[in-house]
Amino acid sequence: MCGIGAVARIDGGHLDAGVDGLLERLAQVLAHRGPDERELLREGPVGLAFTRLSLTDPDGGSQPLTLDDGSLTLIANGEVYNHRELAASLPTGTRMRTGSDCEVLLHLYRERGIRFLDDVRGMFAVILWDRRAGRLLLARDRFGIKPLYFHRNASRIILSSEMKALFLDGETPRRFDWDTALTTPALAASPTFSEAPVTTWFEDVNAVPAGTIMRIDLNGGHTSEHPYWSFPGTIRDIPRTADDFVERYRALLADSVRECATADAELGLFLSGGVDSAAVAALAAAQDVPLHTFTVLSAATYRNQDAEYAHRVAEKLGLPNHQVLFDGEHVPTAAEWKRLLWLTETPLCSPEIYYKHELHRYAKVARPHLRGMLLGAASDEFNGGYSVDMAGGGDWHDFTVQLAAMTRTGRLRDRPDLAPWWAHGNAGLLTDEAVADLTGAAPGDPYHEYLAGQYRKIQQYNVWHEDRSAAGSGIEARVPFLDHRLVELAAAVPPHLRPQLLWDKQILRRGVRDLLPEDVAARPKTPFFYGPGLPHTYRMLTRMLERDGGALIDEALSAPGAERYLNADGVRDRLRQAVADPTSSQIEMALRVVNLGLLAAMAVDLPPATRSTPSGSVRPSLSVQDWAGQRAKVELSVGLRPTLAAGLVPRLADGVLLLTRPAESDRWYLAVDGVIEYVLDGDNPTYRDLLTRVDGQTSLGMLLDDLDVTLDDLRPVLTDLTDQGLLELPGAYPA
Template sequence: MCGITGICVKDLARGVDARLLEAMTASLAHRGPDGSGSFVGPHVGLGHRRLSIIDLATGDQPIYNEDGSIALVFNGEIYNYKELRQELMARGHQLRTQSDTEVIVHLYEDFGDDCVDHLNGMFAFALWDAKHERLLVARDRLGERPVYYAEHNGRLLFGSELKAILQDRSIPRDVDLGALDDYLAYGYIPAPATIYTSVRKLRAGERLVWDARTGVRTNIYWKVPFAPGRIRTEDEWVAELRALLVDSIALRLRSDVPVGAFLSGGLDSNGIVALAAQQLGTPLQTFSVGFGEADFDELALARLTARRYNTDHHEIMVRPGDLSSFVDLVNHFDEPFADASMLPTYYVAREARRFVKVCISGDAGDELFAGYSQYRQVQRYATIDKIPLPVRRVVFGAGAALLPDSVPGKGLFDRLSVEKGARYQRQIGVFSLRERRRLLRPEAGAARCAESRLFDPFYNANGLDPISISQLVDQNTYLPEDVLVKVDRAALKNGLEVRIPFLDHRLVELVNSMPLDLKLRGGVTKYILRRLLRDDLPPEILTAPKRGFGMPLKHWLRGELRDFARDLLLSPDSRSAAYFERPAVERLLASHDRRGRDMSERIWTLLVFEQWCRAAA
């Protein structure tokens, strides 16, 4: 894994600011501690920080084509690079390295911007074509690798993280109030927005082209597919899925440095470890994180698979005192990000980096195989939805309005009073529309809060059942904007690359073409995955209830961290007070103290924003 940066200028007389490019690149040293490189031409400057994993000797960047007219900086891994090398050499290309990066340069020579269609991998790259004086920037299909960019004062700046662009002190820091509303609604800021009005993010599966004449143009080159596939028997589905998953894991084990694996107590990571261990000739190094609270701790389950496959197993424990990294980690994300599992992800990545440079993980299994509890809830709502919506709005809406915030069941009444995107936001989001309007001050956009603008477009999809629509929403929003952001930042803060076999785009396309009954059957989630792995895993793993990779925040915010939250949010010098109504914050804290509804996710979301405000001031 690496970090990339760049500057493009329209005015040749102005030229590229080499000092700024150097500062931008240096700000990403954590992503690539093994080396740096740069290229500066008349219109463009490219910067690179390297984490060396493939072709340790000759893989330094930027990388060029045969005549030097194309320069490339790249972040990620192209898993099918060996096959692509053979194809390119058969067509007469001369490759001077053994790296995966170089294949992109020559694919661009053959296919132009459509070079991305040939790549199986996670990537973000910037390619300068000097002959045509144009820049191509692209992000992988599922959004594993990030790209931020800003157009300001006649220049385009881009980088793997927001902090690279903010090295330019002239970039405006105006808070995007629409992005703040999204943050409170979802716990993250979805692309293309960022917390600042002046900076944007490339979306998953998106390309950006820049030239001095037309400036920036973007387009989506790949969308998550969700359509029925050809008819197969259940045995045929299982066999095809297993073959593809085994191949995906084999590709992600390609490396010139040791590879380890994250191992929780869940089906997904255990399955990945089991299938990976069967391919390796040496013991796989595995890494697990646990908590003192029994209802969140999965170490005992992880040990079962570790013992079965004789892995070199490592465990760490996360306790309330470990929130000492809270400030540093929140600041590292550069913009508000409220997924509390960033903390255990950071700690397990830090432990893993002591032994390996690369880990594989079981992320994305829930989104693909309908593993989340909300999918079963969507199924149960079908009965109540037979009541006309106007009636439900009156009956359940009135019930939600009458119940105090601290009473369990208020959220359910609120969800039953709406439908489609609005309901799903209230299922999986943080603050509902009503709560955001009460929380935000008028000058912070309270009147402009939107119901569910992020989710609504997916409910216009034709021919999909409600559960498949929910999966489509998650694969397009929560997965790239939350899960993959968390993994990218928390792991690369430690200089660790994480590879995700479930995100091979071929596998995504296959699973999304399966009948729903193969994913959710009779209340059993991930049915086909459980069947596929039934001979590979201990029975306790196959039957264990889902816990999720979360934090025991509800316990901590009523115990050791109660005063921490109050002191930070209600202090006289609170920065978030410029955005939030103090009485609403006080009610939220008091409601959680009464041990009724669990308000910990909402409190954590405000804590993160408060700390971000302090860092950004």
């Protein structure tokens, strides 16, 4: 991973020495992406800034790279995984001056011209200066894993790996694009397949499209785009049977892991406990790649068993596993959240990104020489990882019905006058074919439209945040599942084989079954922090937004443009709803709105540059050798196991009331904020008998005597009631 930036005249003029200061500032802001080396170049119409994180040829892979005859110069961010294979394909006598994986791109361009990226595998963003042709070429990998942004006017263009660097140039506007942001389906979690291009969130800031080469004439600014790959790609020799698909998928994944795990520096792996990261770990271990693995240990990952499964996988494979602890009392400060938000540059900044950012920070401190991190990301998107959840308890047919409905919803957005025909119930009065005709949409395969939506989604969210959360600690994120050969193969599965291969990621599960314990290979998909542990994460967010009297919300609402676009009362009401119901997704929408305002303010204020070495304290880790034997310790550490003592005095939480009727002495009703939520009767006598005795004055010891039970008998009930926010036990949980 590196940081790249450039300034170029596109009106036929040359840069003067006045741009040197801007190039230096670009390098400073991008230093966290490349803490090992910094190089600047200004010559004629082009100025380049490069910061390097060395993973390949640390002694000889410096950039900019220039051909012997001086005709071509290149800076690149990322990795060309098949660079040795590509170098071997060059004409006899071609001399490689370095061991850099990116040098081969210069020779490929000289030999093949605009087709120079056709056979390249990897993740990269490239700025190539063709001196003889007077052109600048900009390119990104097929999935946009590596970022490249630009702002241009009539006379010049400025480019950078991160948008914050562009704002150092006085000619780049520093305005948040409220209109585009609020109509971006990804931000509103709209249940449709969006065809909107990836947004940068800021006015007059653009991204080089994924899978595309942009060619810019430096003597007039004429620009042309040349896509060298488009989703879903094509493959030769499509397998005939399900077994053939599985066999080829396994071979390609093993090859992708081998390529991603090849480096001249230490690598690690995020191990979630799911089959995706477990498969990457197993394939890397089978190739004797030494890896330290890192896992989030929180109340949420304890409850959904992610942390425990990660420990088991690492133990079986003989890999060290760091269980990075997020206790129940940990809440990010306003300053921490703003630093993360500015690092990621997206209002989609979320708890998932926060957890991963903290994992990277821990990894960098625990393993100072670590340079790269393998991930299990992007398997769900193309291997059917969301099929079971979207089917709502049904099967593949129900999944495809849901996809058709999402396709229809997207089409009706363009023709709202047709929506009433689908306004009542699931069975509309028009056929999908009629909707397609009336909206002018070409009929298509809903599953392929779904995949195309996932392709856009990973660019807007997944690879965006994986790149930034790693870069903030001077680490490069590597994503084996985004080898284009794997994605093309999964997309080529014919309709009659999809239920066998793409229902619940069977193409992957069957492919790695021999490498993993059966229960790991077959383990159902568990969302990162959703499920039984969701309230713990949501409470962390609500407490962050409540802190200091809601200072973050106030700051967001006072940002440029916020008064026009944001309803202050509505934002605060969402927070109140989230506080009242820790399972409500209202907090995620409220957080996104706050992120909008904070980004708008930070674009004007320009916070300090990110440091590649983590500053401040990092999360601790918990050594777990025997999960079953240390369960009590783990529960206590994550804030799930109360330290029960006879002297504690339980009390009902605010807003919780117990109600009964004289005629129903054995039946009680539990009301929360005036609404009856639970019925307590003979089906759950322990809950009823305990709660009816809680008065805020009687100690736990006296209640135990009255109920004739022990602390261990009552522990599950007390934990459940406190976890649901119905009962308070002051002093029971670790501070």
